[in-house]
Amino acid sequence: MAYTFEYQVADGRSTSHTRREHEKKKIKQHDPVLNKSKGGEGRPAKK
Numbered sequence: 001m002a003y004t005f006e007y008q009v010a011d012g013r014s015t016s017h018t019r020r021e022h023e024k025k026k027i028k029q030h031d032p033v034l035n036k037s038k039g040g041e042g043r044p045a046k047k
Contacts (some may be wrong), residue, residue: 006026010019027035
């Protein structure tokens with residue numbers, strides 16, 4: 001069985017909101033079998 005890992009490096013301009021939206025988009029796009037989350041539930045970044 002082969003797995004692919006995809007990530008995007010967040011730059012200084014991103015916000016916790018944009019990172020959660022990106023996560024939701026990728027989860028919806030790939031529909032991972034073992035994922036129990038819909039994405040975006042992570043804790044907000046420290047300000």
